[in-house]
Amino acid sequence: MDVRSPFVWHELVTTAQQASGEFFSALLGWTRAAVDAGSFGTYTLFRVDGHDVAGMMNPTADTRIRGSFWHASISVEDVNECARRAADRRLR
Numbered sequence: 784m785d786v787r788s789p790f791v792w793h794e795l796v797t798t799a800q801q802a803s804g805e806f807f808s809a810l811l812g813w814t815r816a817a818v819d820a821g822s823f824g825t826y827t828l829f830r831v832d833g834h835d836v837a838g839m840m841n842p843t844a845d846t847r848i849r850g851s852f853w854h855a856s857i858s859v860e861d862v863n864e865c866a867r868r869a870a871d872r873r874l875r
Contacts, residue, residue, distance in 0.1 A: 789857045792856040794837060794853065795839040796841070796853075797842075800827055804829075814830045824841045
């Protein structure tokens with residue numbers, strides 16, 4: 784059985800990338816790499832030992848939440864089965 788975490792990516796959305804990047808880099812020992820994301824501005828990759836572990840981005844026009852927030856992406860074996868189970872309300 785695979786026991787890896789289903790959380791595969793963590794991303795900070797913030798209007799204060801410089802201050803947030805400095806804070807989390809100092810707190811967690813992460814390094815940063817800035818990537819040009821075109822009209823979205825700068826996308827920052829947080830790294831540990833050269834491996835990407837999280838990202839940071841500016842809010843977009845579609846961002847409904849005000850203020851900074853973290854969100855996570857989750858990987859599942861079968862997205863259709865997961866959606867069916869969620870619709871059946873088996874996941875409470």
